[in-house]
Structure formats: C-alpha cells, structure tokens
Amino acid sequence: MIVKVKTAADVPSSEITPEWAYRSRRDFIRTAAAGAIGVAAARFAGPASRLEAQDAAALAPLKAKPSAYVTDPKIDPPNKYEELTTYNNYYEFGTRKGDPARNAGRMKTKPWTVKVDGLCKKPGNYGVEDLIDFNQLEERVYRHRCVEAWSYVVPWIGRSLSETLKKLEPQPGAKYVEFETAVLPGQMTDLDDFGHLAWPYIEGLRMDEAMHPLAMMVVGLYGKVLPNQNGAPLRVHIPWKYGFKSGKSIVRIRFTDKQPANTWAVQTPNEYGFYANVNPTVDHPRWSQARENRLPSFFKNRPTLMFNGYGDQVASLYAGMDLRKYF
Ligand SMILES: Nc1nc2c(c(=O)[nH]1)N[C@H]1C(S)=C(S)[C@@H](COP(=O)(O)O)O[C@H]1N2
C-alpha cells in the first residue's frame, strides 16, 4: 500500500499552525504511516517499528458526577482532548512532547497491581478498583502547571487522594507518602534511551498535603479511562504543585517517616526540590517562573499564579515556611 504523506510544500498557508500542533500532527502522520506500512517499517527502520499509539476511540467511557472543583470557564476553559493527550511529559516513553502519545500504546494497564507498604495498617497488593471506588467518581477541572512554564486545564476523573489513603490506614508515625511509578521493559520505549533519570520515577508528599481534598487520585480524562500517555491506569494530580510532583502509572504507595527522595530533586538538586509549589517569585535557575504559556499558545501569555491559583485552599499547609527556600 502506498501512503501519500503531505510535504510542507503541499500545505496551504491557511493550514499553518503553531509549532506544537504541527509537531503533534506530524507525529500522528508518522504513526499512521508506520501502521500502514508496518512490515516494511519493521524491516528497514528499527526504532520506527516500536512506534505504537493507543487507539483513543477504544478507551472505555467512565461515569463521573460533576463536582465543585471547577475552573471559571471564561478564564480557564478546559483544553481540547487532543491538546491534553498529544503534549505530555512521560520520559519513560521519550523526552519529546509527542513521544508518549506515539509510543505508549503498548503499555498493558490490565491487570494492574499497586503494592502498599510502610507505616500503615493495611499493607498488601491492591487492584485499581480496590483503591478507588468507580461508582463514586467525580469530574474535577484543574489547572496543570509544568515547571517548564507551560500549562493547560484538564477535566480529570477520580477522587480525592485522601479517600484512597484513608482505606490504607496510615499509622501516626507516617509523615510522608511516596509514590513509585511503573518500569515496564518491553512496553516502555525509552527506559534505556534517556540516560539522565534513574528509574523508577519516585515522587512524594507530606502526609497533610496528600490528605488535602484538592490532591487527586486520577483514573480518567474527559469522560473516559485515562490514555496511557497521561498515566493510565492511575496517577495522582496535585494542582498547586509543579507537574513533576504528579507521578503517572503508580505501582507502589509507601508510607514513611522520612522525606522521600523524589527523582527530579535527586537528579538535579539545584533546580528541583521536594515541595515544588508553583511560585511566580522563585525562578528556575535557567528560566523565569513569573509567566507561563497556556497551551495551545507558545507565548508566555499569562502571569503564573501563586500555588497555581489554589492559595486560598492550600497556603495554610505552609504557614511559617520560607516559600522562597522550599521551592
Ligand atoms: N512516571 C512519570 N510520571 C511523570 C512524569 C514522567 O516523566 N514519568 N512527568 C511529570 C511531569 S514533568 C509532568 S508536567 C506531568 C505531565 O502530565 P500530563 O502529560 O498528563 O500533562 O507528569 C509528571 N509525571
């Protein structure tokens, strides 16, 4: 079969789009081409043969109640599904923003086991549906702010993380909770390609942060099961913190009395910390955090909000702390 892929010269100027949209579309075309000529691609191009996007149409619908956790649609309308699922950070599947969408299709998320251990009364191995009640799901629209200064607005489906943690009965000595995320050789395409991060990806929260009602355990997006590139089958989202605090595809929850060694802070301690609260007054050593670009724009078209706009709810968690120090 011959696939005609448009070249730049074929594209009328009316179709000129922002770089990221263009790139994700090009990624899509490449994926489609790899599928159509899969046999030939596998024979001639090693890396191309592993490209495998997930079929979004096949994702099961999820029922969720509306909730009070919403953004003002005039100021923060939800981003399009396509934007949220083709511009991602999930380094286990590659470091370019289009890589996770292109590569994560092979990840098997059923069955899935989450190991629970450490300072709690209910350690053990849990399935996703043991950890979160699928009859009680809520839709929550949250702003998501990456430390890289891009942001988008996401209609997640899930529950407060506290609901899950309460079931596990943390002991009084548990001061922190650590999340370990999946490492799946043969299913994740870039475990070897990226020499900088030591897998597994680890993140953590202080227990009072984790129990805050805004902290969310997420299983869905836009009325459907989470796409793999967004962290299926379950991930957390902590909307007042930089995105790297929100680990994807969680396989272990560990309660501990010591501050977890989170991956990015271990990797680059002069650039990333444990708390990582969104803060426009504390710049990254290599860029300003004063403004952000709300996708699909690539202009820094918005001021960054303290605690990503959730300060009224969460600032009291940090009373007495020097927020400039605990970035
Ligand atoms: N396992 C894992 N979790 C991860 C990451 C990652 O690379 N691996 N990236 C983090 C970063 S930097 C961000 S901004 C968010 C991105 O989530 P999204 O792609 O759903 O927007 O996931 C976070 N969780």
Ligand SMILES: [Mo]
């Ligand atoms: Mo991020």
